[in-house]
Amino acid sequence: MTERLTVRVIDRVTRVQAAEWDALVPAADPFLRSAFLASVERSGAVGTAAGWAPGHVVVERAGKVVAALPTFLRTDSWGEYIFDHGWANAAHRAGIRYYPKLTSAVPFTPAAAGRVLGDPDHLPALVAGVEQVRLQAGASSHHVLFCSQAEATALAALGYTTRLGFQFHWEDEGFGDFDGFVGRLTSRRRKELLRERRQVREAGVEVRVHRGEDLSTGDWAAMHRFYRSTQHQHGQEGYLPERWWTEELPALPDTLVVLARRGGVPIAGALNFTRGTSLYGRYWGADEEVRGLHFEVCYHALVEWALQNGVKRVEAGAQGEHKLQRGFLPRLTYSAHRIADPRLHGAVTEFCGREAEAVRATVAEYMEHGPFSGGSAMRGEGA
Structure with a gap:
């Protein structure tokens, strides 16, 4: 006899x-x-005050969680990296309320990975649970951001519209070491990369990669300062408060920090996370400008570390075509969207179809002008 499944919603992850x-x-x-x-x-x-109210949907069998979909009730779209402000504006013009909405994603994190936790066969139950939350909250829609291609396909069968995007990722093609990687670049790109590394050394800056547990309290304080500096440059306050940087982050596993020091004093840094054979770049900042330093801290040092430590994939965050010439190639990303109002859902579906054609054309063009001599062997998902 098959055990009965139950679906419930939790207001914080520690309920499990x-x-x-x-x-x-x-x-x-x-x-x-x-x-x-x-x-x-x-x-x-x-949290509710931040416009990210947790409402994670879980499926249980005999009291044990067998699947989950991390979900948040949103009152805006900031920090999602799948931009739907145009949809919200169109809804407003049509007299359709767009917020609140439900978003299944990692807050402030455009990491391209799966979103359905546990057995994917329970996706229909999870979606049914999300729909109940949507109805109770009066939300307009449900958005699953940076899901896998397989999840996007499964969600499409449940009435969701697939949206394509792309990011620039580095993948190990059997380079062996950093010299092997550099040797695969075209002559022009190789010279540019080596010049950037040389500029940093000649400026008297030392760049090192550290596991998070090896950093001092002062190092973490510097990382928070760098983060604030970058946010202020963009006219933003930042999503992550000082408490997260100084109290929560030092205790997290999987952190990897690149620090640039001059005379032993940190002047720039980048926060990353790594687990298994994947590495994810998140936040960068600096106290001063040094030629080539951003590229060294955010790309070159990470790729070198990845090759030394068996990491096969580096995602350096959203956007940035400047990554292409430094060995990062375009990879498709996926999201899935279901809007309750049929008029708006139809318009969004039509838009996503046109956008997908443009995205695929752009990716193809980038691949034609890639940084590797003789082309690349990368044939990732959806490429």
Whole structure:
């Protein structure tokens, strides 16, 4: 006799034991693990006041969680990296309320990975649970951001519209070491990369990669300063409060920090997360400008570390075609969207179809002008 499934909604991830939750999370994903989600909840980065009210949907069998979909009730679209402000404006013009909405994603994190935790066969039950939440909250829609291609396909069968995007990722093509990687670049790109590294050395700056547990309190304070500096340059306050940087982040597993020092004093840094054979770049900042330093801290040092430590994939965040000439190639990303109002859903579906054609054409053009001599062997998902 098959055990009956039950669906419930939890208002914070710690409603489920960490070990039980983490057993559902893919091995290479540091962001959907209980520790990370709990850290942004406790720090106030996530919550009703922040416009990210947790409403995670879980499926249980005999009291044990067998599937989950991390979900948030949103009152805006900031920090999602799948931009739907145009949809919200169109809804407003049509007299359709767009907010609140439901979003299944990692807050402030455009990591391209799966979103359904546990057995994918339970996706229909999860979606049914999300629909109940939507109705109760009066939300307009449900958005699953940076899901896998397989999840997007499964969600399409449940009435969702697929949206394509792309990011620039580095993948190990059997380079062996950093010299092997550089040797595969075209002559022009190789000279540019080596010049950038030389500029940093000649400026008297030392760049090192550290595991998070090896950093001092002062180092973490510097990382928060760098983050604030970058946010202010863009006219933003930032999503992550000081408490997260100084209290929550130092205790998180899977952190990898690149620090640039001059005379032993940190002048720039980048926060990354790594688990399994994947590495994810997140936040960068600096106290001063040094030629080539951004590229060294955010790309070159990470690729070198990846090759030394068996990491096969580096995602350096959203956007940035400047990554192409430094060995990062365009990879398709996927999201899925279902809007209750049929008029708006139809318009969004039509838009996503046209946008997908443009995205594929752009990716193809980038691949034709890639940085590697003799082309690239990369044939990733959806490329």
